[in-house]
Amino acid sequence: MFNWLKLLLLFILISSRIAYSDELCNSYDFRLINSNSKVKSIDIDINKYRKWVKNYFKVITDQGYIDDKFKKRFKSNLSITFEDGLICNFPAKIRISGDKKDHVNSVPPITSLDVALSKGNVKGSVSFKLFIPATRSSDPQLISDLTAIGESEILTTLLLRELDFLAPLTYPVEVDFNGVKTKLLFQEKITKEFLEKNNLREAPIIEGNERFLFANWENIQSHLISLARVNNSKWVRKGQISEDISRYALSKMNISYIDFMNRFRFKKITNAVDLDTSLINQNPLYEDRIKAFESILIAMGGVHGLRPHNRKFYFDPLQNSYIPIYYDSNSKITNLPQSLEKIQYFAGVNLINNDEIVGAKKALNLISKLDLNLLHSKAIELGLNYSFNEIQIMIENLKNNLKRILILPKNKEIQSDPSNFYSKVGINNKFLKSKYLVFYDHMFKKYEVCDFMLQACKTEILNSKQISKLLGGRLKLYGQDLIFIGNKKDYLNLSRNFKNSASARKIKLTNDVELISFSENADINIQLSAKEITIKPGNSNDRFVFYGGILDGWKIKYINNVKEYSSEKQRFDQNLITGCLNFYDIELINSYFFSENAKCEDGVNFVRVKGSNLDIEISNSKNDALDADFSSINFSDISVDNSGNDCLDFSTGKYNIKQAQLSNCNDKAVSVGEKSLSKINKLNISSSNIAIASKDSSLVEINEIKTKIINKCLSAYKKKQEFWGGKIIVNKSNCSTGSNFADKFSEIVTHEF
Numbered sequence: 001m002f003n004w005l006k007l008l009l010l011f012i013l014i015s016s017r018i019a020y021s022d023e024l025c026n027s028y029d030f031r032l033i034n035s036n037s038k039v040k041s042i043d044i045d046i047n048k049y050r051k052w053v054k055n056y057f058k059v060i061t062d063q064g065y066i067d068d069k070f071k072k073r074f075k076s077n078l079s080i081t082f083e084d085g086l087i088c089n090f091p092a093k094i095r096i097s098g099d100k101k102d103h104v105n106s107v108p109p110i111t112s113l114d115v116a117l118s119k120g121n122v123k124g125s126v127s128f129k130l131f132i133p134a135t136r137s138s139d140p141q142l143i144s145d146l147t148a149i150g151e152s153e154i155l156t157t158l159l160l161r162e163l164d165f166l167a168p169l170t171y172p173v174e175v176d177f178n179g180v181k182t183k184l185l186f187q188e189k190i191t192k193e194f195l196e197k198n199n200l201r202e203a204p205i206i207e208g209n210e211r212f213l214f215a216n217w218e219n220i221q222s223h224l225i226s227l228a229r230v231n232n233s234k235w236v237r238k239g240q241i242s243e244d245i246s247r248y249a250l251s252k253m254n255i256s257y258i259d260f261m262n263r264f265r266f267k268k269i270t271n272a273v274d275l276d277t278s279l280i281n282q283n284p285l286y287e288d289r290i291k292a293f294e295s296i297l298i299a300m301g302g303v304h305g306l307r308p309h310n311r312k313f314y315f316d317p318l319q320n321s322y323i324p325i326y327y328d329s330n331s332k333i334t335n336l337p338q339s340l341e342k343i344q345y346f347a348g349v350n351l352i353n354n355d356e357i358v359g360a361k362k363a364l365n366l367i368s369k370l371d372l373n374l375l376h377s378k379a380i381e382l383g384l385n386y387s388f389n390e391i392q393i394m395i396e397n398l399k400n401n402l403k404r405i406l407i408l409p410k411n412k413e414i415q416s417d418p419s420n421f422y423s424k425v426g427i428n429n430k431f432l433k434s435k436y437l438v439f440y441d442h443m444f445k446k447y448e449v450c451d452f453m454l455q456a457c458k459t460e461i462l463n464s465k466q467i468s469k470l471l472g473g474r475l476k477l478y479g480q481d482l483i484f485i486g487n488k489k490d491y492l493n494l495s496r497n498f499k500n501s502a503s504a505r506k507i508k509l510t511n512d513v514e515l516i517s518f519s520e521n522a523d524i525n526i527q528l529s530a531k532e533i534t535i536k537p538g539n540s541n542d543r544f545v546f547y548g549g550i551l552d553g554w555k556i557k558y559i560n561n562v563k564e565y566s567s568e569k570q571r572f573d574q575n576l577i578t579g580c581l582n583f584y585d586i587e588l589i590n591s592y593f594f595s596e597n598a599k600c601e602d603g604v605n606f607v608r609v610k611g612s613n614l615d616i617e618i619s620n621s622k623n624d625a626l627d628a629d630f631s632s633i634n635f636s637d638i639s640v641d642n643s644g645n646d647c648l649d650f651s652t653g654k655y656n657i658k659q660a661q662l663s664n665c666n667d668k669a670v671s672v673g674e675k676s677l678s679k680i681n682k683l684n685i686s687s688s689n690i691a692i693a694s695k696d697s698s699l700v701e702i703n704e705i706k707t708k709i710i711n712k713c714l715s716a717y718k719k720k721q722e723f724w725g726g727k728i729i730v731n732k733s734n735c736s737t738g739s740n741f742a743d744k745f746s747e748i749v750t751h752e753f
Contacts (some may be wrong), residue, residue: 025088028745030727034675037084037187038382039122041174042130044094044113047075049178056109059096065214071095073116074393080122091118097129104131107182110175114189120720124697125193125677131185137277137330147648150185155394156238156302156331156698157187165293166198166294166314167326171382190312190325192232193722196652197629199608203233203317203576204249208309209473210255212435212481218359221431224265224422225483226309227257232470235345237464239570246471247440249315253278253322255494256702258485260308262418265425272588274353275308275324286321291359292366293324298356299363299401300336305329317576318516318545318584330541334386336397349490352408360405366496367399403534420495422452435481438470439488449482480494485504503576509533513586518575537580540564540599543573545582552589556581558604560597571601571623579627580607588633602627602649610634616640624649625665631655638662646671646687648677663687667689669710672698685710691735694726694746695719704732713739716746 007511025033046052047205051449057068060691073093081087097103103112111406113130122128129278133150147171160167168188170612175184188194194200209229213381216222229249236246260275281287297305304310306326345691352656376391386394411536434454439448447470450457458476462470469475485491507515507526517524531554535544540562558581558666572578579602581595588611595603595618603621611633618625618640631653638660640647647665665688672678677699683705685691691707693715694700707713713735716726725745733750742748 008086024090025086027086028747030699030724030747032084032086032723033724035082035084035086036123037082037086038171039080039173040083041081041176042186043079043176045077045079045178046094047077052178052696053109054105055096056111059104059111060101063147065099066096066101067215070095071114078115078117082123088120088122090120092116097131098135099210100135102135103132105134110177110180110182110184112183113184117721119721121193121622121724124197124722125188125191126721127189127191127193129185129187129189130173131187133172133183133185136185136328144406149183149383149586151384151386152331152334153185153187154384155379155386156300156329156333157326158378158382159333159375159395160293160296162370162378163296165289165326166194166323168194187615189325190231192235195314199652200314200316201572201576201607202232202235204235204246204315205312206230206249206253206315206322206506207312207327208307210309211473213309216431219431220265224261224425225432227261227483227485228253229473229484230313230471232473234422236468236471239569241572243464243467243471244574245315245317245576247467247486249317249322250471250484251255251490253313253487254484255314255490257416258421258491258494262416262421273349275306275311275354278314278355281322282320286316286319286323288358288362290322290324291355292362293326293359295356295359295363295402295405296398297326297329298330298352299360299398299405300329300331302329302331302333305331317574318547333394336394336401341702352405352410354410356409357406360402364399365401370395388657406637409527417494420454420492421494423454434479435483438484439491440484440486442487448488449477449480458524505627509546510549512549515548516545516547517572518544518577533557533595534559534725535581536560537562541573543575543577543580543600544581545577545584546586547584548586550589551591554588554704554746555594556591557594558595558596558601562599566598577605578602581605582607583609585609587611591615592617594618594623598622598625603643606631606633611635618643618647621645625642627651628653628655634658635660640665649673652676654678657681657683660684665689668693668715670700671695672700672726673719673723674698680705690715692728693717696723696726698726699729700727701729702731702733705730706734710735710739712741714748714750715741716748717741717743718745 055070059066073095075094076094078090080094090222093116095114097114098112112132112135115130116127136150136153154170157167157170166660170185170187172183173186175182190205195202206228209226212222213226230246230250236243256275256277256279259279274574277290278287294306309326312327313322314325315322372392376388379386379391437450437452447462448457449460466475470482470484480595505517509515513522518610519538519542523544534557534558580598580600582605584607586609588609590613592615593604595622599622601623603618603625606628607630609631614635616626616638619642621643623645625640625647626667629651634656637656638657640662642664644666646668647662649671653676655678661684663686668690669685671690671693673696678700680702683702687709690712691710692700695717696719714728716728724741727747728748731751740748
């Protein structure tokens with residue numbers, strides 16, 4: 001112990017300081033800084049290192065789990081070296097991460113870390129985790145091995161991503177922590193940036209609420225009140241619609257959690273990971289994906305990630321459903337027994353329910369399409385030293401376990417009524433005296449705070465910040481811990497057959513394509529044989545979505561004859577839809593789209609679309625005329641006149657234009673952002689504030705551009721922290737070089753004027 005303390009004191013005395021400057025990186029070369037190169041090493045220097053060490057000793061000497069009071073943030077400087085040679089210095093704030101003491105069981109005084117960059121980003125991430133590898137394993141040998149790199153966690157997250165599930169990028173990095181060298185696991189945090197990297201707009205991230213759990217683990221009452229929370233509670237405060245979506249998503253998920261708590265409390269289940277999301281999902285395809293996800297984790301011995309308090313979901317407002325997000329499974333995939341029965345589960349997880357059998361079938365189908373060569377090459381890139389044959393054996397063992405699930409004994413489903421749950425479980429002790437349930441009345445738009453027996457209730461008026469904390473599972477009011485439930489009527493009449501009625505009208509156009517209308521009185525004229533559709537909204541708030549499948553050779557027109565403007569206070573509606581005419585998760589070929597007098601945030605919006613040979617004609621849009629996100633589209637001819645904001649707005653994708661005529665664009669004629677690549681052959685622009693803008697790690701290449709009546713021709717810059725600058729390359733242009741702007745992160749290259 002004496003030598004150990006001397007080493008710590010030595011580290012305190014000789015700790016170095018990493019120089020930080022506003023330049024951040026040693027290069028702003030577009031290709032280098034926007035590459036997908038991994039982090040090779042991280043040097044961390046804490047400004048107040050003595051206080052960190054003092055805090056560290058308090059953690060390891062404190063009894064029980066790691067208390068939140070020890071998770072305060074420390075200002076630090078990070079020097080990050082990437083595998084392609086890029087070196088960046090970032091100011092940051094770090095804190096201890098984790099609940100159990102295994103997160104401090106490394107070379108002293110190193111712990112698992114939560115890192116938040118104050119400036120800059122690490123390949124699109126402004127925050128990330130650095131885990132002690134043993135914390136992502138339940139193997140006793142690995143827990144004591146400080147040289148382990150967390151092979152199972154790396155391969156598990158990679159495999160799930162290859163199967164198109166949401167899982168954070170994970171790989172080992174060398175870390176120098178104020179002179180102490182070790183190896184930690186770099187892992188993306190489940191944040192807005194994570195969602196957008198996976199082609200999803202920010203919406204509620206729902207997770208198990210551990211607020212009361214670890215401080216009172218032995219108390220069954222703490223488990224019974226550990227429902228769900230909104231992880232990204234800051235999004236709640238962005239506006240009334242964000243608040244409404246978040247509250248609705250959490251209310252629905254809590255139905256599933258209360259159902260689980262009811263069955264768990266009254267011993268109606270033997271599977272302690274049986275969170276029944278079929279109660280709340282509206283889309284069967286989404287529910288099948290959850291079942292497959294759960295069966296895969298069971299088959300790889302990763303049931304720790306299926307405990308309700310470890311679960312994470314993305315809520316999709318359009319489909320009124322949830323998408324599972326992988327987190328902390330303690331998977332054994334790299335050391336998987338060939339028989340599922342040999343996997344050591346925690347108590348009671350030895351029976352399978354029908355959903356998991358269905359999920360196993362779906363999972364086997366997904367894995368059968370897996371490219372093992374690609375999986376192996378990506379595993380090598382992430383630092384795993386396995387041969388192709390070893391990877392193949394691991395996947396075969398996983399498949400054998402999935403097949404084993406199909407014949408394991410089933411859990412007997414015993415129905416019980418979960419309605420008014422807390423009044424039935426005898427919750428009445430010191431631990432719960434200062435805790436109250438909160439309900440929301442949608443009709444009267446008010447919050448009601450009640451005791452667990454619902455004998456004493458009072459109405460509370462909450463401001464935006466308080467609502468954000470409430471849905472985030474962190475609100476304390478008048479010394480009382482508040483637990484949000486949802487709708488009181490649903491809570492009092494909760495049943496396992498709970499379903500919400502769909503508010504949208506769905507019209508089948510083909511076997512795979514449907515037109516979703518969020519309007520009660522729109523005029524929709526469909527001529528299937530001619531492949532023509534004309535839509536006239538009943539009011540300016542109406543939204544129309546073409547979803548799924550392939551449309552080839554169609555003509556679709558949106559004509560708004562309603563004069564009043566949209567009354568919405570955010571850029572999207574309750575379904576997270578921004579456009580009047582929208583295309584989601586669809587392939588479009590040889591088609592024509594027309595929009596006139598659109599009053600939405602976007603006249604026409606493409607989201608996760610694959611398109612080729614598309615013609616667009618748009619006039620008189622209140623805001624953006626054409627918006628595309630997470631898509632890959634080749635446009636033939638685009639004509640836009642009179643847009644209240646941008647004529648063309650492209651984000652996160654690849655966009656090619658053969659020719660475009662853009663006039664009267666109030667802000668930008670062409671705006672390309674958020675790591676997009678755009679190639680334009682011919683472009684004619686008149687009457688625009690800015691002709692071309694490339695921002696946030698985007699590249700725009702233009703063969704020929706002609707402009708008149710513009711304030712600024714070319715503009716390249718960095719706008720958001722999670723990205724870098726933009727780049728524009730122009731072959732022919734009539735712009736003067738004096739009308740161009742590029743910040744220090746960006747570049748403009750012009751060849752002929």
